[in-house]
Amino acid sequence: MPPRRAITGRSQEPRQRFAEELRSLRANKGDSLRQLGDAVGWDWSLFGKMENGQTIGSPEVSQALDIYYGTPDLLLTLWELAAGDPTQFKERYRRYMALEAEAVSMWHFAVSVLPGMLQTEGYAREVLSAGGTDGEELLRQAEARIGRQALLAGPAAPRFRTVLSEAVLRTPLRNAQAWREQFEYLLQATERPNVVVHVLPFSAGPYGLDSTDVMFLRLPDARTVAYTENAHRGELIEEASTVERLQRAYDAVRDLALPPAESRKFITQMWEEASCDPST
Template identity: 30%
Template sequence: MPPRSNPSERQRRLGLELRKLRTGAGLSGDQAGALLEADRTRISNIEAGRLDVSRNRLYKLLREYGCPRGSYFDGLMAMAQERGKGWWDEFRDVVAPVGCDLAELESLSAAIRIHEPLFIPGLLQTEDYARSVIGESEDDKRRVDRFVAFRVGRQRVLTAESPVRFRAVIHEAALHVQVGGPKVMRKQLLRLIEVARLPHVTVQVFPFEAGAYSSFSRSFGIFGGMLPELDTVHLEHPLNSVFLRDGGHISEYARMFERLSTLALAEVDPEAAPESHESADSLSLIQHVMYRL
């Protein structure tokens, strides 16, 4: 099989980790190739994500690189599992590779932390809300339908048999932006409350009164692997979304998220009795905005 020209984020990340382990072990590309009875070009392509490596060969490389058995070892082995095509591949006619990478990353994550300063996070959007957002930049109805179906498909990670742990800090501004009009927004805000009933979902609102910190940190997502060393940060941008894999960057964004969570209102607890809301919390603020629409 010839090397691929556009590897996925998963493939690039596995290759990056293998390169770090090889150089840490003091092995050259030629020496690593000899372990697989291959040349250095094959090792180079594996480390760039352009070629897959079988689980048997990966196991051999990890052992020869001195990687001890444990969560990191198992996490790398899991990244090399032969998955075939994911559900997201059927949307490649309209969704850019980075969007499919994001869907695959979500499906592989053990935990997801999202901060959104202006919109409701995609994994929590209703179809009508998503359609209104996407329709602002896309006129072709068929393409809009496909984009909406893709966004809704991503949400299955929250309802799977083993769902991802999900935390979101949403700025109060996102509750007020009239996406699709009052009717669409009422349904969307109600959806936030309903999804927060799931035991693995936490939703907090960052209020205007908490200051400007949320604006400075902008929109980002932290996707947790089997351990922090395999976490990935995603920065969404209209023209060029970015994945960050460096440990220093990941730690900084993790600190930012915890700061946001500390400054935000208490999480949505739909089961709490109304009289228990002695002070402002996320649920009461969402309900307040919803009732004013």
């Protein structure tokens, strides 16, 4: 098959295309970055980073620019494509991200850190920073992580179930306000029809996944793949017998966890404690 002929000559890579469109719209308007910042009400340096591809900003910024340029939903749509583009992730994660985007359901277990699907930006940045990520790479990876959450939105969104070890909820952020906001966001997530959250309390005793975060993806062809991760590496597992062994361990952990209603009460109590604790 011959290669597809380029029509517009613009990039087919979502993040780069987003930056190109931002540069083109500002050039056509005749604004400097400072003039754009003054007109839209955002720091002009942010627009410079967005046009250089260093960051994609937030959806609110894209909406504000759509209003200013008179391009209804154009930039917001390009932002969504850039946020969901697997090429923004490190190479070893890209195969997994491509499969994640196809999944019809997801099951997750967390040992010590909330799943990226349920993290606030403040939580994501602090966790990534603790792992040694900083500077522009920190901003890029935090945005990529938050962008993945779009998979859980909309009428065709997959079902997402997570079992959280109590240790996840007992490990606060250094930023107390960001920690409280994370609890609030988690509680809001438990109200979504396609999201189920369990808490595995310390009182459940030993369990088989005590050192492994794992995500199972149920794919449209009825296959299930698993992704395991620790502090140093992640591994995509597609071999059926290995995935099945992990699923049996996961099922045993879920049997030990609190039901969703009790889990929500548990999380609410933790949030209240964090809100009342004078040290936070």
